[in-house]
């Protein structure tokens with residue numbers, strides 16, 4: 001799956017550095033080689049075709065352009081000893097046995113990551129990431145995809161090692177005229193062509209999201225169907241517009257129940273909203289903070305035209 005549309009825009013110079021076609025002498029004077037096959041290349045800097053390197057011998061090699069681009073990207077990271085990393089976001093859901101649940105999210109913005117040390121093509125157990133960098137207390141892997149992406153087998157190895165890993169996808173960049181400034185933008189500055197294969201500080205973010213989810217779950221009202229059956233609830237039954245409506249006073253919340261009736265619903269909705277209530281589709285009940293008890297009793301009595309029938313039920 002070689003990308004045949006890709007022109008070879010980088011080559012290796014006498015000092016073994018990757019050079020762009022626009023920064024070397026013209027023709028054979030560039031003294032460059034193809035990093036894939038090792039043969040001599042010519043810097044074609046004509047006026048008709050886009051500038052590129054061509055093999056001096058007749059035959060072009062298959063993967064010169066891709067290999068050169070891959071090496072150029074790696075050279076940039078080695079030179080700059082860091083990259084920008086994309087946003088990190090972890091979401092967790094907690095379900096409590098009493099039926100309450102909460103969602104929590106932990107996010108970190110894009111940031112520039114300075115490496116303490118960077119190595120290319122260093123073997124790490126049985127894998128060889130494109131870049132092995134080190135941070136304060138962890139390694140950091142970078143994979144650069146030009147035509148070859150991390151496959152499932154390699155992904156599994158990455159997962160096993162549990163080391164933060166990012167993939168930079170150069171194949172998804174529409175531009176094929178690669179220059180140093182463009183490559184710097186994609187590899188170093190920009191984050192839109194990067195994706196996490198293994199997120200940096202994932203366990204910390206996961207814990208943070210879980211903690212928020214737990215807090216949110218605990219802040220919710222305990223749903224009626226699963227709350228403690230021994231607790232005695234006070235039930236105030238109104239008759240409004242020919243429909244039964246119960247205001248149930250629970251230990252931690254008020255619940256409002258009525259058979260579904262659009263007209264009744266329109267009448268009570270403003271009151272409940274004003275009292276800070278929310279509709280929970282799962283329980284088919286409105287839940288309202290306890291402090292609104294007097295307000296709701298008064299307002300519902302006005303709607304009904306008479307005081308409620310009060311009962312206690314377990």
Ligand SMILES: [Zn+2]
Nearest residue numbers: 034037061064
């Ligand atoms: Zn070649």
